[in-house]
Amino acid sequence: MEFCGFLSGRLGSDNQTRGLILEAEADKKVPVTRNKMLLSVDGKILDRGLFPDAFSFQKAVNDALDTYLKDNPKPNVFVLPFNHGDMENAGKNTDALAGAVKEYYKNNNLGNVTTLVLTSAYFDYKNADIANVPYHLMTKEQANAVENNQTGMKCKVVPTLGVAGNLTKVRINQEANSPKFSEELAQFKNGKPTAFFSLGGRVEGPEIKFTLKDAENLWKRAKEFQEKGFNVAFGNSPRTPTDVTDFLFEKCSENNMAFYNAKKIAQNDNEAADFRMYSGKYKKEFAEQSQKIGNIYPAILAQSSIVIGTMDSFSYTSDTAALGIKTAVYGDMEIDPEKRPDCHRLFNACKNKYVLDLNDDRVFDTAFSMPVLPQTNSTIINAVDKFLNEEKKSRLTTLKETFYQSKKQQTPLVLKTLKSKSR
Known part of the structure; x- marks a missing residue:
């Protein structure tokens, strides 16, 4: 599985993204380097709020991905940052980045791609596939909706107690x-x-x-x-x-x-x-x-x-x-x-x-200890793996149904042709 992320310019957020990618690709012989964290080709943060219009933003994302893919394998999963300093606009700006990545893959016939928002607030994403939403960023009502699978949202919400990190x-x-x-x-x-x-x-x-x-x-x-x-x-x-x-x-x-x-x-x-x-x-x-x-x-x-x-x-x-x-x-x-x-x-x-x-x-009290807080990175990575497996099964099911449906439609035509030949 190939992961890639986007730099936010915020130390804590970037450490979370880098840490998650490091753990997700821990079995790779080649270590994760900073080039896994993307900026625009002119070194700009790829945040929709920093661009005057959707066209210039999409172009910047396209150029960044063109440059990255020249020397690197195609990512299956993109990790997107969430700007807590701009809560009013962060959700829609992050969703715009997810949409830009998907548009690039679609236009270049690169197949399916999964977008994951890390340490997100509770937001109804239209383009992002998965949102890691820590419990401290949800109200009690939102947390109950997530736990009971009643969010009514398109994206899959992965709740965690803590946040991702880059230390082990x-x-x-x-x-x-x-x-x-x-x-x-x-x-x-x-x-x-x-x-x-x-x-x-x-x-x-x-x-x-x-x-x-x-x-x-x-x-x-x-x-x-x-x-x-x-x-x-x-x-x-x-x-x-x-x-x-x-x-x-x-x-x-x-x-x-x-x-x-x-x-x-x-x-x-x-x-x-x-x-x-x-x-x-x-x-x-x-x-x-x-x-x-x-x-x-x-x-x-x-x-x-x-x-x-x-x-x-x-x-x-x-x-x-x-x-x-x-x-x-x-x-x-x-x-x-x-x-x-x-x-x-x-x-x-x-x-x-x-x-x-x-x-x-x-x-x-040096003798007093407390339980270890559950690991956030592994929780998110496992959720991504589960999501990808479910998506794969869903696509296979759709292909099978399409195949059998087309076969049913062809059967009467074949019989009709055979009858006409027998005459």
Whole structure:
């Protein structure tokens, strides 16, 4: 089975797509590379909302697929991203991409193709075949409709508790054993448990805030871990605000804790205006760290006794709880429950089942463990396999019925011809 995806330009979304494709094609000798994630030929995100009209969008998709198919086998399944930052238009824009892919296959006589929307909201797609809709992106009524097979929608809905991810136990252990990280990770191999704070952040709008107050709350808990005999480390993400990054980096430096920066460093005023870029006081230090260490995130997960995530980021389900790493979630940040109910739903669905609230003192108990959250990737891949098998059976049934129907229609004509000849 050949998979392919589309880049969204959003780190979390692209990691989900890449992770799903990696697992779906895990048996291949040739590893999945970045060319499995498509852009337009001029490097543009293939999102219908970024194009002035349907014609220019279809042409961009056609050109991208023409270029890809020159050097790569024909995909059977395309994985499509869903833009949660534009919930009002995301469904129809994603459906337009699914339609453009199908139109290309039809016009080029390439046969059947399946389109899968990853981490989608509940939407009545007309072109997409399968939609992975996590429970936190559905209302109770929608979830009941899915479970009772009463959605009334054309596309097949695959519900999951968590989200797809690009990390596995094998990968994080391989990273942890890499000579590149041996010197850095040595500080955590001192017989003490390690608590790693993996930070999310804010978003474009006001619906999710990550402030210095949150940084202070996290720091207070980090000190408690340290006082109880834990190694402590922090890692930010592109969405972590620069002021929060600076505050926690300074605190870590003063208290013998590691801090790992994942924000790209702004090189000019235009880049500094993007909150995802780092524009603070420690550009030199972070540039040196990046040069020396690079992305240590997967490796440090393998060394962690507990990982503390934040409620805005769903990676605490895909990257830690689903890998059997004890996980706690900071849930005291300000998130608008009307605009982002998904954050609250996911946390509440997982709390005390697969993850702990950071305020729960069981976070300090190294003997306490929780069940492993069901793997999302395998659930989706199995659903795709089932869908393809059902589609194949349906096509064979249709062909048989067409054949027998045509045979019935021919029989009277044959008899009539034979009678006329006998005369």
